[in-house]
Every structure is written in structure tokens, then in C-alpha cells.
Amino acid sequence: VSSIGQSLAAIVGASNVFEGAGIEERYRVDIMAKYVSTPGFVVRPGSTEEVAAVVKLAAQANLSITPLGGRTGVVGGGTAKDGAIVLSLERMNKVLEVDAASMTMTVEAGATLQATHESAEANGLFMPLDLGARGSATIGGNIATNAGGNRVLRWGMMRDMVLGLEAVLANGSVVSSLTKALKDNAGYNWKHLFIGSEGTLGVITRAVLRLRPLPVSSQTALVAMSSFETATALLRKMEAALGGRLSSFELMWSDFYDFSSEAQLAKRARPLPCGHALYALMESLGSEVAHDADLFAQTLEQAMSEGLASDVVIAQSDRERDNLWAVRDDLTEVLRPLRPLIAYDVSMALGDMPRFREETRAQILERFPQATTLYYGHAGDGNLHLVVGAGTGKDQTTEVDRMVYRVVEKYRGSVSGEHGIGKGKREYIGLTRSAQELALMQAIKTALDPHNLMNPGKVLP
Amino acid sequence: VSSIGQSLAAIVGASNVFEGAGIEERYRVDIMAKYVSTPGFVVRPGSTEEVAAVVKLAAQANLSITPLGGRTGVVGGGTAKDGAIVLSLERMNKVLEVDAASMTMTVEAGATLQATHESAEANGLFMPLDLGARGSATIGGNIATNAGGNRVLRWGMMRDMVLGLEAVLANGSVVSSLTKALKDNAGYNWKHLFIGSEGTLGVITRAVLRLRPLPVSSQTALVAMSSFETATALLRKMEAALGGRLSSFELMWSDFYDFSSEAQLAKRARPLPCGHALYALMESLGSEVAHDADLFAQTLEQAMSEGLASDVVIAQSDRERDNLWAVRDDLTEVLRPLRPLIAYDVSMALGDMPRFREETRAQILERFPQATTLYYGHAGDGNLHLVVGAGTGKDQTTEVDRMVYRVVEKYRGSVSGEHGIGKGKREYIGLTRSAQELALMQAIKTALDPHNLMNPGKVLP
Numbered sequence: 001v002s003s004i005g006q007s008l009a010a011i012v013g014a015s016n017v018f019e020g021a022g023i024e025e026r027y028r029v030d031i032m033a034k035y036v037s038t039p040g041f042v043v044r045p046g047s048t049e050e051v052a053a054v055v056k057l058a059a060q061a062n063l064s065i066t067p068l069g070g071r072t073g074v075v076g077g078g079t080a081k082d083g084a085i086v087l088s089l090e091r092m093n094k095v096l097e098v099d100a101a102s103m104t105m106t107v108e109a110g111a112t113l114q115a116t117h118e119s120a121e122a123n124g125l126f127m128p129l130d131l132g133a134r135g136s137a138t139i140g141g142n143i144a145t146n147a148g149g150n151r152v153l154r155w156g157m158m159r160d161m162v163l164g165l166e167a168v169l170a171n172g173s174v175v176s177s178l179t180k181a182l183k184d185n186a187g188y189n190w191k192h193l194f195i196g197s198e199g200t201l202g203v204i205t206r207a208v209l210r211l212r213p214l215p216v217s218s219q220t221a222l223v224a225m226s227s228f229e230t231a232t233a234l235l236r237k238m239e240a241a242l243g244g245r246l247s248s249f250e251l252m253w254s255d256f257y258d259f260s261s262e263a264q265l266a267k268r269a270r271p272l273p274c275g276h277a278l279y280a281l282m283e284s285l286g287s288e289v290a291h292d293a294d295l296f297a298q299t300l301e302q303a304m305s306e307g308l309a310s311d312v313v314i315a316q317s318d319r320e321r322d323n324l325w326a327v328r329d330d331l332t333e334v335l336r337p338l339r340p341l342i343a344y345d346v347s348m349a350l351g352d353m354p355r356f357r358e359e360t361r362a363q364i365l366e367r368f369p370q371a372t373t374l375y376y377g378h379a380g381d382g383n384l385h386l387v388v389g390a391g392t393g394k395d396q397t398t399e400v401d402r403m404v405y406r407v408v409e410k411y412r413g414s415v416s417g418e419h420g421i422g423k424g425k426r427e428y429i430g431l432t433r434s435a436q437e438l439a440l441m442q443a444i445k446t447a448l449d450p451h452n453l454m455n456p457g458k459v460l461p
Numbered sequence: 462v463s464s465i466g467q468s469l470a471a472i473v474g475a476s477n478v479f480e481g482a483g484i485e486e487r488y489r490v491d492i493m494a495k496y497v498s499t500p501g502f503v504v505r506p507g508s509t510e511e512v513a514a515v516v517k518l519a520a521q522a523n524l525s526i527t528p529l530g531g532r533t534g535v536v537g538g539g540t541a542k543d544g545a546i547v548l549s550l551e552r553m554n555k556v557l558e559v560d561a562a563s564m565t566m567t568v569e570a571g572a573t574l575q576a577t578h579e580s581a582e583a584n585g586l587f588m589p590l591d592l593g594a595r596g597s598a599t600i601g602g603n604i605a606t607n608a609g610g611n612r613v614l615r616w617g618m619m620r621d622m623v624l625g626l627e628a629v630l631a632n633g634s635v636v637s638s639l640t641k642a643l644k645d646n647a648g649y650n651w652k653h654l655f656i657g658s659e660g661t662l663g664v665i666t667r668a669v670l671r672l673r674p675l676p677v678s679s680q681t682a683l684v685a686m687s688s689f690e691t692a693t694a695l696l697r698k699m700e701a702a703l704g705g706r707l708s709s710f711e712l713m714w715s716d717f718y719d720f721s722s723e724a725q726l727a728k729r730a731r732p733l734p735c736g737h738a739l740y741a742l743m744e745s746l747g748s749e750v751a752h753d754a755d756l757f758a759q760t761l762e763q764a765m766s767e768g769l770a771s772d773v774v775i776a777q778s779d780r781e782r783d784n785l786w787a788v789r790d791d792l793t794e795v796l797r798p799l800r801p802l803i804a805y806d807v808s809m810a811l812g813d814m815p816r817f818r819e820e821t822r823a824q825i826l827e828r829f830p831q832a833t834t835l836y837y838g839h840a841g842d843g844n845l846h847l848v849v850g851a852g853t854g855k856d857q858t859t860e861v862d863r864m865v866y867r868v869v870e871k872y873r874g875s876v877s878g879e880h881g882i883g884k885g886k887r888e889y890i891g892l893t894r895s896a897q898e899l900a901l902m903q904a905i906k907t908a909l910d911p912h913n914l915m916n917p918g919k920v921l922p
Contacts, residue, residue: 101697178873183839189656
């Protein structure tokens with residue numbers, strides 16, 4: 001054990017420090033096996049004070065720190081520098097309090113998203129953020145990456161659920177504002193700077209989350225549409241008619257829908273026939289079981305009669321609902337044949353999506369005629385996913401990246417609507433962020449972390 | 462005309478520069494006649510480029526800049542240093558675009574809040590932020606102060622409506638991200654740093670706002686309650702039962718309600734009798750005219766039968782609605798007898814409000830037995846207003862401030878939930894922001910504005 005290892009052990013206990021060859025694979029290789037490194041130390045603090053002590057020690061030893069949550073990121077944000085420190089929040093995993101009167105929850109950064117769901121529901125409350133990795137993803141990671149998911153349309157991103165925040169800065173100081181109030185206009189809102197900063201400004205240790213009343217009614221439908229214009233009009237119609245109840249509007253172009261439902265045929269029947277231009281999976285969450293179901297069905301019926309919807313299936317049971325969602329979400333097996341696949345999470349104005357799709361698709365297929373391109377996304381919030389696979393090898397990733405991001409640049413969108421920049425998109429951030437914006441971000445980074453000790457090599461170019 | 466005046470005129474035109482004695486009173490004295498200064502220049506640029514040129518010139522001349530919006534701030538945030546530059550956004554007052562498909566609006570900073578309401582409604586859309594000063598308050602000022610108002614419970618503060626932002630930094634560079642997408646996770650979200658920074662980090666020039674579907678149904682009720690616990694329970698019941706439609710829950714303690722309704726008796730009958738402990742004014746906005754009205758009435762009826770509400774009046778017409786709101790909002794004449802009054806906009810966890818009220822009230826009345834204290838607030842979002850008047854003179858402001866803010870500190874609330882810090886609360890920000898938080902804010906300020914040229918003497922102590 002090195003002297004640094006001993007000093008770390010003195011802070012967090014010997015059983016919570018791993019060093020060199022004693023470091024397990026999960027701290028060295030990311031979940032997609034895409035980003036690999038050889039950290040010098042893994043340390044698992046049990047409290048904010050221990051985090052602060054580790055950060056101070058790291059600064060003295062001139063070792064950088066990479067905070068690690070539930071290992072569900074896809075852009076290499078949790079990959080440490082060789083020889084540096086991985087700071088895992090896995091032991092700080094408690095839901096500390098649910099305050100039903102204030103409708104808030106206080107949590108440690110290492111609590112899983114699912115743990116917050118369960119604690120909220122046990123108190124008749126609701127934590128709206130949801131995503132497939134809920135069982136492993138941690139609140140600290142969700143905050144550090146400003147996680148999105150399928151309900152951003154109604155409740156916003158992780159950013160919109162964080163009332164209070166505590167973080168340890170690069171100099172070891174603890175900034176803490178664990179407020180339960182929705183409103184605080186006393187000075188700069190530093191909280192929002194840390195949300196989405198991917199561990200490069202400090203280590204998030206605790207948070208106060210805003211909860212909502214637990215919805216009692218839930219409706220889910222899959223709808224086929226004849227054009228992007230009808231899809232947009234249907235989205236606006238549903239939002240207006242449901243008076244705030246619409247919580248998801250997941251758009252799937254026919255390429256995605258046909259491919260995904262085809263791949264799942266052994267498991268489940270296709271919920272709607274192929275042949276339509278677009279499909280939308282929509283969810284409404286409300287407070288009145290019978291009335292909400294009637295309103296949802298009537299609105300969709302009206303949409304059919306107005307030509308906004310070409311075909312509709314409404315889930316009549318939890319099983320049917322899960323089957324509808326599976327076409328959109330149960331993608332691991334579906335996408336396997338396309339490996340090595342290239343995935344995007346760009347965002348842009350809703351109205352620019354069709355041209356973005358046409359232009360990227362034409363360029364990719366001209367260069368790689370055998371490629372498969374699948375387009376889908378959250379639509380309601382401007383976030384579009386694109387998967388490119390088969391016919392493009394791993395070596396072509398950079399070429400496809402450039403094609404796709406150039407078109408995003410043209411439409412003044414963002415190279416990341418959801419997953420963040422991490423290591424993987426650093427070279428492209430300048431396509432959709434101006435030199436002035438990047439200079440501003442760098443000035444903030446330098447002011448808060450002058451020696452570049454917090455998760456170096458991420459986010460900024 | 463000085464040489465600086467000439468240089469300013471070369472940028473914005475001679476008719477848009479005022480100097481020395483030629484400066485009108487509205488640029489020297491704030492709307493409450495509380496903050497007075499003698500600026501050297503007033504300049505009214507017509508474009509972002511002109512703002513940038515003015516900022517660069519000011520930096521060369523070592524003159525500070527105070528951006529000025531609609532002059533509706535109450536904490537002196539728009540008061541320039543003597544001899545320095547007031548940069549008024551009044552000429553940049555256009556709504557540049559309403560994009561109905563993306564449900565966004567692009568505006569110049571000097572557009573009034575009311576202009577955004579009208580442009581949105583003309584397109585069948587809704588800008589949810591609302592406050593009494595809507596006719597003069599500008600979007601730039603609303604962003605710079607992160608304005609709140611009566612609908613934060615449902616749609617959040619100004620921060621939650623800003624998708625894209627453009628600002629001119631102290632070094633004259635223009636940072637611009639006028640995106641229409643809800644999601645952008647590419648790098649630090651600098652936008653949120655400028656929102657609520659009160660002109661101390663740069664000049665906000667343009668913004669893209671998120672709009673919502675225009676609600677078609679509206680219900681308003683005034684409800685009397687027997688205790689704070691029943692008020693909290695009623696809030697939670699209404700939120701849950703209305704499934705997201707509850708847009709306001711304005712709480713009034715009996716001291717406020719009795720005083721306000723008494724003062725308005727010449728104009729309108731008291732909507733509910735005095736004698737109850739608390740009153741709440743609530744608003745629900747939805748999409749179904751008949752059903753929403755039934756649900757609202759039935760839920761309140763049920764609340765009565767459960768003892769959560771002691772008495773209820775539901776507005777049956779626009780006139781009745783306006784009369785109910787007047788008790789809460791039409792305060793200019795009501796509060797006149799209390800001048801010189803002292804007003805607070807603190808925030809805290811909902812559950813701490815009763816003890817905050819008891820403790821501050823006891824302290825104030827012990828020291829100033831003739832004083833009137835009125836408590837009211839947005840409640841749903843943790844924001845509490847307190848007005849203290851009569852029996853406390855202007856000279857006692859500091860003494861009352863200290864009493865009130867010490868109790869806010871005890872309950873770990875905020876000295877400002879809504880109005881900001883400006884000049885008026887600088888000495889108190891340290892009571893509810895830690896030394897570490899203030900050091901972090903100062904580091905950000907220094908990084909972005911090393912020569913302290915942007916609205917100096919505001920926000921930070």
C-alpha cells in the first residue's frame with residue numbers, strides 16, 4: 001500500500017480504498033466497454049466530510065478525481081485519468097428524509113433513482129424523473145449529467161427537480177444549500193452550474209428533490225401518423241386538450257418502428273401495422289381514473305376524425321401498456337445486430353427535425369449504402385435519437401459523427417440533448433457552442449478548479 | 462457634451478445618449494423613491510451589437526454599467542453608481558418571433574411582460590409568468606431578477622421559461638444560445654448563472670421563451686381555514702385532486718386578510734367574513750370548461766366536509782374573480798396608511814412558516830407595540846411576504862430587518878425568495894448563504910467581470 005493509499009484509508013477506512021492491481025474491472029471499464037483506463041486509486045467515502053478530506057488530499061498529491069455514480073453514463077464521463085482517483089459515491093446511498101408537508105426528499109448522491117421512486121411512493125408522492133437505468137443510475141449521476149428520460153415534456157429534466165444541493169469544490173470547501181423552498185433569489189444560482197457539469201466542477205454529495213402528488217390515473221396509446229406535420233399538430237392538440245396531463249410523447253419514424261417491432265415479433269405482436277410515416281407513444285398521468293380515460297380516448301378519436309391520427313391503439317391493461325412501451329424502450333436485443341452501432345442524442349427546434357433527418361439520412365446512405373439508420377426521440381422536448389449501424393464499421397464512427405454533427409450545427413441544435421459531453425463528444429462541442437460560450441465555460445472552470453483536478457479531460461475541448 | 466458622450470453617441474445616435482443634467486429623473490430615482498443616484502450617462506442601444514460596443518467603450522473609460530429594464534424592481538438593482546452609465550434596454554422592446562410549432566417566442570430584453578402575454582395569446586399560446594407590474598416590467602428584467610409571481614407553483618419562475626439566452630459580458634463578448642430546444646446538455650449551463658444575477662455578470666439582450674397551450678377554463682376560489690395544518694393539507698389535496706391544474710395557492714393570514722378587506726370595504730364587500738385563521742386564494746387553469754368547474758367545486762365541497770376548509774366562495778364571473786384577487790393584489794391604497802412600511806419576501810420550507818410568523822411577530826410587537834404586521838405569501842412555493850408598518854419609523858428599518866432575517870437564518874430559509882438582493886439586502890445575504898457559497902459566487906463574479914464594471918455594488922456583500 002502506497003503512502004497515498006494509507007492516507008486515503010485513514011479517511012475512509014482501509015476496506016474502502018482499492019489501489020493498483022486491486023482495483024476491480026467495474027472501476028476501470030465503462031458499462032459499454034468503450035472507455036477504459038487504469039486509475040491509481042478507488043476510494044469510497046461515507047460522508048460529505050470524507051469526500052472533502054479526500055479532495056483536499058488529492059489536491060495536495062496533485063492527483064485528479066473522477067466522481068463515479070451508477071456507471072450508466074454512455075459518454076465516458078466516469079472514466080478516470082490513468083493513475084488518478086476514482087471517487088465512488090456507492091456508500092452514500094441513503095434517502096435521508098421524505099418531508100411530505102414540503103413535498104421534498106433529501107438524499108445522498110449515491111442513492112439510486114429507483115430508491116427515490118420507492119421512497120416517494122411509500123409516502124404517496126411521486127419522483128417524476130424516469131429512465132431505463134433507474135435501478136443503477138444514482139441521483140448524483142442524474143444531477144451531474146442533468147438526466148432527461150421520457151417525462152421531460154411535463155416535469156422537465158433532473159435540473160427541474162433539484163431544490164437544494166451540496167457539493168465539494170476542488171479546494172475542498174463544501175458548498176451546501178439544502179433548501180426545501182422552491183424560491184431562492186439570494187445571489188447567483190450556483191446549483192444550476194453544477195447540474196450538468198459532469199463532475200468537472202466538484203463532487204455532488206447531497207440534494208433536496210422536489211416531489212409531486214402521485215398520479216392515480218395513467219393512459220398509454222400508440223398512434224400512427226401520416227406526416228411530421230400531423231405529428232406536430234397532434235402533439236399540440238394533446239397538450240392543449242389534456243390540460244397539462246400529457247407526460248410523454250415519444251416519436252418514432254417508420255424506420256425505427258418497423259425495425260424494432262420486427263425484431264420483437266417472437267415476443268409480442270406488432271401493436272400497429274407498418275406502413276405509416278410516423279408513430280407516437282404517448283402517456284397521460286392524472287388524478288381522475290374514469291374521466292381521464294374518457295378524455296384521452298375521446299381526444300384521440302377526434303384526432304382520427306380530423307386526420308391527425310391514422311391509427312390508434314390504447315392500452316387496456318398494464319400488460320398492454322408494457323408491450324407498447326417495449327417497442328420504444330426494450331432495445332438491447334433489438335439493436336444487437338447493428339453493432340458496432342453509433343448512437344446520437346442531438347436536440348433542435350421541433351420544426352427542424354424532418355430536414356435534419358432527411359439530410360443526415362441521405363449523406364449517411366450515400367457514403368454507406370448498406371447502413372441502417374433509425375430515428376426516434378422525445379420530440380415534445382426537441383431531443384432526437386439516431387442510431388446508425390451495420391454497413392458502418394467502428395472505424396467510420398468519426399466520419400459519421402462529423403456528418404451528423406455538421407447538420408446539427410446547421411440547424412443550431414445541440415450535439416447533446418441528454419447524455420452529456422463526457423470524453424466522447426469533446427471534439428464536437430464547438431460545433432454547437434460558440435467560441436464565446438466555450439471561453440465563458442473555461443473561465444468558470446478555471447475559477448473553480450484552477451489546477452484542473454476535478455474530472456479532467458471531460459466536457460471542455 | 463463630453464468626449465465619452467460623443468463616443469456613446471457615435472454608437473447609438475445622439476438622441477439616445479443623455480448626460481449629466483440632461484438625465485431625466487426616472488434614470489436617477491427608483492420607482493419607490495428609495496434609491497437615488499447621479500449617473501453620468503444614460504445610453505439606449507438599439508441592438509445587441511450596440512450594447513457590446515457600449516460595454517467595450519465603458520471598459521476603456523473605466524466606467525461601470527447598470528442595465529435598466531422597466532424600473533419595477535424594489536431592491537435598488539437598477540441604481541447606477543454616481544457618474545457611471547445607465548444602459549436602458551427600452552428601445553430593444555420587440556417580440557421578434559412566435560414559433561407556434563415549437564411553442565417558443567424570441568424577444569428582445571426590453572419587451573414588456575405584457576407584450577409577451579399578448580403576442581402569445583394572439584397565437585393561441587400562453588406565457589405563464591405573471592405579476593402586477595406586467596405593463597412595465599421587461600423580460601430582460603424578469604430574467605435578470607428571476608421573477609416569480611402567482612403561478613410559480615405550476616409553471617415555475619422566469620428561469621423555467623427561458624430556453625435560449627443572449628448576453629453581453631463585461632469584456633464586450635456576446636454569448637448567444639438562442640435555442641428553441643428544451644434539452645441541451647452540451648457543457649455548463651451558463652444561462653442559469655445569468656438568470657437572477659441582477660445585471661452583475663452581463664447585459665441580457667435577447668431570449669427564447671417557452672410557451673404553453675392557452676388554458677380555456679379558469680376557476681378561482683377564496684377559502685377560509687382554521688389552522689396552518691389544514692391549509693397545508695388543503696394545498697396537497699387540491700394539487701392531487703386537480704392533477705396538475707392548480708396554478709395558484711396564495712395564503713393570507715388573518716392579519717393580512719382582515720386589514721386588506723377592511724381597507725377595500727368602500728370598493729367591494731368582504732368576500733368571506735373575518736374571524737378565520739387563514740385564507741387561501743386559489744386558481745385552477747385547465748382545458749375542459751364544464752368538467753374543470755365541476756371538479757374544482759366538488760373538491761372544495763369535499764374539503765369542507767373533511768374540515769380542511771371552513772368556508773368557501775367560488776367566483777362565478779370575471780368580475781367576481783377580479784374582486785377575489787383584489788384582496789390579495791390591489792395593495793397600493795391598502796398599504797398606504799402603513800408607510801413608511803418595510804416589506805419582506807423571504808422563503809423557507811412550508812412547514813416552518815407558522816413558527817417563523819410567531820417568532821418574528823412576537824419580537825416585532827415586543828419592540829414596537831404599535832406596529833402592524835401582515836403576513837401573506839405564495840405558500841405553495843415556500844415564499845412568504847411580511848409587511849411591517851406604522852409604529853416603526855424609517856429609522857427602525859435596520860432593526861426590524863435584523864429581527865426578521867435572524868429568524869429566516871434560524872430556519873435556513875432565504876432572505877429573498879423573489880425580489881432579489883440588489884443594493885437593499887447585500888448586508889443580509891450572508892445570513893442565509895454560507896461563507897463558502899459567497900466565496901463561490903465571488904469567484905464567478907471575478908472570473909467574468911474582473912474589473913467589477915457590471916452593476917457594481919449589487920448582490921454580493
